[in-house]
Structure formats: C-alpha cells, structure tokens
Amino acid sequence: xxxxxxxxxxxxxxxxxxxxxxxxxxxxxxxxxxxxxxxxxxxxxxxxxxxxxxxxxxxxxxxxxxxxxxxxxxxxxxxxxxxxxxxxxxxxxxxxxxxxxxxxxxxxxxxxxxxxxxxxxxxxxxxxxxxxxxxxxxxxxxxxxxxxxxxxxxxxxxxxxxxxxxxxxxxxxxxxxxxxxxxxxxxxxxxxxxxxxxxxxxxxxxxxxxxxxxxxxxxxxxxxxxxxxxxxxxxxxxxxxxxxxxxxxxxxxxxxxxxxxxxxxxxxxxxxxxxxxxxxxxxxxxxxxxxxxxxxxxxxxxxxxxxxxxxxxxxxxxxxxxxxxxxxxxxxxxxxxxxxxxxxxxxxxxxxxxxxxxxxxxxxxxxxxxxxxxxxxxxxxxxxxxxxxxxxxxxxxx
Numbered sequence: 001x002x003x004x005x006x007x008x009x010x011x012x013x014x015x016x017x018x019x020x021x022x023x024x025x026x027x028x029x030x031x032x033x034x035x036x037x038x039x040x041x042x043x044x045x046x047x048x049x050x051x052x053x054x055x056x057x058x059x060x061x062x063x064x065x066x067x068x069x070x071x072x073x074x075x076x077x078x079x080x081x082x083x084x085x086x087x088x089x090x091x092x093x094x095x096x097x098x099x100x101x102x103x104x105x106x107x108x109x110x111x112x113x114x115x116x117x118x119x120x121x122x123x124x125x126x127x128x129x130x131x132x133x134x135x136x137x138x139x140x141x142x143x144x145x146x147x148x149x150x151x152x153x154x155x156x157x158x159x160x161x162x163x164x165x166x167x168x169x170x171x172x173x174x175x176x177x178x179x180x181x182x183x184x185x186x187x188x189x190x191x192x193x194x195x196x197x198x199x200x201x202x203x204x205x206x207x208x209x210x211x212x213x214x215x216x217x218x219x220x221x222x223x224x225x226x227x228x229x230x231x232x233x234x235x236x237x238x239x240x241x242x243x244x245x246x247x248x249x250x251x252x253x254x255x256x257x258x259x260x261x262x263x264x265x266x267x268x269x270x271x272x273x274x275x276x277x278x279x280x281x282x283x284x285x286x287x288x289x290x291x292x293x294x295x296x297x298x299x300x301x302x303x304x305x306x307x308x309x310x311x312x313x314x315x316x317x318x319x320x321x322x323x324x325x326x327x328x329x330x331x332x333x334x335x336x337x338x339x340x341x342x343x344x345x346x347x348x349x350x351x352x353x354x355x356x357x358x359x360x361x362x363x364x365x366x367x368x369x370x371x372x373x374x375x376x377x378x379x380x381x382x383x384x385x386x387x388x389x390x391x392x393x394x395x396x397x398x
Contacts, residue, residue: 153171216329
C-alpha cells in the first residue's frame with residue numbers, strides 16, 4: 001500500500017511539474033532553461049529533464065540563443081499545440097492577428113470601419129477575416145485554441161457584455177463572446193482594449209521589466225489598463241481604469257456614458273476636431289495627428305492640451321496605484337513628445353517625486369499593435385494547456 005501511494009504521489013508531482021513548465025513557457029512565449037528555473041522554482045536538473053521529455057513528446061521546441069553574451073537553449077511551445085486569434089474592434093478599424101504559443105504573429109490584417117458600425121456586421125467581418133488568415137497560412141479552425149477580442153468599452157469578463165451602456169451604441173445587451181463563438185465555433189474571450197494593451201506591454205513591451213504599470217490608450221476615447229503585481233486588474237464588472245469617464249468639467253458636455261464633462265468629452269476625437277473646425281475645416285483624427293507631426297501649430301496645440309488633461313487624470317490614478325511606469329499608446333501617441341511631454345509634466349507636477357523609483361512615462365513599444373497583440377495573449381493564456389502523464393504524453397487544449 002505504501003509503495004503504491006508513494007508511486008502515485010511521485011507521478012502526480014511529475015505531472016504537476018511538467019504542467020508548470022509548459023504553462024510557464026506558454027505564458028511568456030519563450031524562456032531559456034535558466035529563466036525557467038527562476039520562473040518555476042524547480043531545480044536545474046528537474047527543468048532539464050522535463051524539457052527533454054516535452055521535446056521528445058513534441059510539445060515544445062528548442063533553439064540556440066544568447067543571454068548576457070552566453071549560449072543558451074530557448075524553449076518555446078510547439079506549434080502543433082495550436083494557434084490563437086486576437087481581434088481588436090476599434091472605433092474606426094478592425095484588426096486581426098493570428099499567432100502561436102511562442103507569441104509569434106504569423107498573419108495579420110486590418111480594415112477600416114464606418115462610424116457607429118453595427119455589431120452584427122462587424123462580427124461577420126471578423127469571422128470572415130479569421131477564415132481568410134487561416135487559409136493564408138494553411139491552417140484550419142480546428143487548430144484555433146481560442147479567440148481574444150478587445151473593444152473600446154468596459155467589459156464584464158464573466159458574460160462578455162459591455163458593462164456601461166451608451167459607450168458603444170448598438171452593442172449593449174449583446175453577449176459578444178457567445179455571438180462570435182457561434183460564428184466560428186471556437187471559444188471567445190472578451191476584454192476592454194486598454195486592458196489588452198496593458199497585458200501586451202507588460203508581457204512583451206515597454207513595461208515587461210516592471211511588476212506594476214499603467215497603460216494609457218489615447219485614441220478616439222481615453223482608457224487605462226492597470227497591471228498590479230504582473231496581472232491585469234479589471235475591477236468588478238471590468239470598470240477599473242475607465243479614466244475617460246472621470247469628470248473634468250462639471251459644466252461640460254454630456255458624455256456617451258450619460259454623465260457630464262467626462263475626460264472623453266474634452267480630449268476625445270470629436271472634441272479635438274471640433275476645436276479646430278473654425279480654422280481648419282472638417283478634419284478626422286488622423287488628419288489632426290498628421291498635421292501636428294508636420295508642424296501645424298494649431299493641431300500641435302490641441303494635442304499638447306490633450307496630453308496635459310490626460311496627465312492630470314492619470315496623476316490621480318498614479319497616486320492610487322503607484323505604478324513604476326506609465327506606457328502610452330493609441331493613435332494620439334503617434335505624435336510622440338507633442339502628447340507625452342505635456343502629459344509627463346502634468347503627472348510629475350501632481351505626484352510627489354519618488355526618490356527610490358521615479359515614475360517613467362514612455363511610448364508603447366508595440367505601437368498601434370498593442371491591443372491586438374494583447375487580444376492574442378488573452379486567448380493564449382485562456383487556453384488551458386495541460387500535460388497528462390498516463391503512459392504517454394498528451395496535450396489537452398480546452
């Protein structure tokens with residue numbers, strides 16, 4: 001009896017350790033064996049044995065790389081485990097990326113969307129683009145482990161419903177995950193796009209070296225994603241980080257959320273182009289960004305003022321969360337220091353200087369792709385990859 005119990009315990013421990021190693025590689029896309037030891041807490045000998053077994057079973061791939069000038073063995077999840085899809089539904093664009101468990105994007109496509117695009121039409125387009133990308137790389141829907149979707153509104157991750165009415169007109173009361181899942185027959189996970197930008201930048205981008213960070217998406221509206229101790233903090237029903245709906249002018253315009261004078265009514269695309277209408281005529285947000293970068297003083301002034309307003313609100317969030325870094329993405333971030341300079345100054349002026357760890361404000365390393373990459377990561381991390389040890393190795397993705 002004792003020997004059987006011991007054997008069973010050892011088998012369970014081996015299985016747990018193998019799952020831990022595989023899931024760690026899955027989360028980070030690729031790690032050397034030394035990095036795996038640090039990330040899992042297992043001994044170098046145990047990690048080496050597990051990697052060798054997983055490689056033999058075809059569950060991971062290895063390649064020679066360098067770390068700190070020394071040769072090392074990089075471990076990545078084998079493609080046969082599956083692919084994932086990331087979808088970003090923006091105010092005026094749809095972007096889709098197909099990627100693997102090594103966090104490599106193997107195909108990508110985007111297309112413009114009309115103002116107030118309909119939910120059914122947009123999801124139909126997304127489903128068609130997914131099939132198109134799969135055909136392009138010679139894969140099938142059966143290889144997709146999951147689909148991540150980002151939208152510019154707070155989302156209740158438990159239901160896939162937008163949790164604040166009016167922000168995306170016509171999209172309220174629609175179970176986005178269920179609706180898209182019926183179209184493509186794969187599991188779908190939905191989140192706010194700023195949260196996904198935060199996930200991408202903290203995993204692969206400018207905030208990778210930090211445990212606590214804030215990602216600010218400055219686009220047609222403004223939102224923030226908060227990362228605490230390496231994990232995205234969404235809050236109850238997904239409304240954490242909704243800085244676009246912080247009131248900045250009690251006598252201001254009515255916002256889509258129903259409140260008055262929200263930050264979005266001051267620095268959102270509609271407000272920016274309207275402030276330039278008299279002198280510049282009818283412009284789109286892309287026009288404002290391009291003209292500002294080309295030296296147009298009026299457009300540059302509008303962008304700078306927006307940066308200062310956003311910075312003032314982010315400062316309050318920074319005092320509450322105390323991040324190590326603020327990463328700024330979205331279309332407005334394409335203006336670089338025109339936006340970031342005033343934003344950084346407004347934050348610094350309002351937050352006490354931390355002599356040990358001064359707050360950094362930097363552009364997104366992934367640029368305009370942060371949200372779609374984050375959607376891809378959401379799908380990859382949501383896919384439950386397990387290794388069973390029961391005579392032979394199997395991979396279950398569910």
